[in-house]
Amino acid sequence: MQVKNADFKNNYPQKELLLKFLVIGEFGVGKTAIVRRYTEGKFSSNYKITIGADFAIKSILWDSDTRINLQLWDIAGHERFGYMTRVYYKYAVGACVVFDLSRVATLYAVDKWVSDLREKICLPNDQPVPIILLANKSDIQGCSIPSDAIAKICKDNGIAAWYITSAKDNSNIEQAFNHLMEIAMENEQTSYENKPDKNGIILKDNNKGVVSNNLKPNCCN
Numbered sequence: 387m388q389v390k391n392a393d394f395k396n397n398y399p400q401k402e403l404l405l406k407f408l409v410i411g412e413f414g415v416g417k418t419a420i421v422r423r424y425t426e427g428k429f430s431s432n433y434k435i436t437i438g439a440d441f442a443i444k445s446i447l448w449d450s451d452t453r454i455n456l457q458l459w460d461i462a463g464h465e466r467f468g469y470m471t472r473v474y475y476k477y478a479v480g481a482c483v484v485f486d487l488s489r490v491a492t493l494y495a496v497d498k499w500v501s502d503l504r505e506k507i508c509l510p511n512d513q514p515v516p517i518i519l520l521a522n523k524s525d526i527q528g529c530s531i532p533s534d535a536i537a538k539i540c541k542d543n544g545i546a547a548w549y550i551t552s553a554k555d556n557s558n559i560e561q562a563f564n565h566l567m568e569i570a571m572e573n574e575q576t577s578y579e580n581k582p583d584k585n586g587i588i589l590k591d592n593n594k595g596v597v598s599n600n601l602k603p604n605c606c607n
């Protein structure tokens with residue numbers, strides 16, 4: 387099908403931004419389930435451990451002028467992947483740290499995940515990467531983590547906000563990602579607009595057409 391120029395102009399926003407967000411936290415807290423719920427609208431109760439990292443993308447019409455191509459990097463939580471997964475942090479402009487409301491130890495591990503992130507990356511203007519905390523699995527009955535304990539961890543770690551979520555019930559996930567996108571959009575310099583990312587992708591302005599795309603496969607050549 388041929389796309390007419392006029393259609394292209396009328397239907398496509400002027401600006402396209404690439405935002406990279408990380409989803410981190412202890413194993414089994416529901417990171418993959420959250421990403422899957424947000425990007426595919428699906429949930430499965432089977433636990434399939436993430437090996438290394440997974441990657442998903444969602445394209446969002448942010449306003450009439452702007453499309454966001456959101457990259458979500460779902461980082462394995464299991465300790466055995468600890469050293470290899472940190473390489474995926476680079477160029478992230480936001481992070482969701484997830485814990486499991488039914489396992490309090492996963493809340494106390496949030497400090498570790500935040501310190502690790504802060505040690506490894508910051509925004510191009512040297513400011514800390516904004517973080518939202520997700521208290522996941524709210525559908526499970528009988529969880530009793532007091533909200534002031536969660537609020538204290540947020541305060542101590544410079545976490546912008548926290549949301550009670552359920553990937554199973556699809557509760558608050560979109561709200562949480564929207565909040566993080568709002569912060570990332572406010573941090574103008576974090577967008578990497580018109581700067582190549584590590585794969586050589588240069589973002590495009592639809593008025594000018596695609597500027598460049600030097601994407602090279604990461605495999606054996």
Ligand code: GTP
Pocket residue numbers: 411412413414415416417418419420430431432433434435436437461462463464522523524525526551552553554555
């Ligand atoms: P790793 O990949 O090992 O780091 O784990 P993960 O954080 O990606 O966990 P994952 O998303 O695979 O979820 C672990 C288990 O928790 C799975 O059985 C999910 O179905 C379940 N789960 C995830 N989110 C929820 C939720 O909101 N409610 C309930 N009841 N179960 C959930």
Ligand code: MG
Pocket residue numbers: 417418419434435436460461462463
């Ligand atoms: Mg996973």
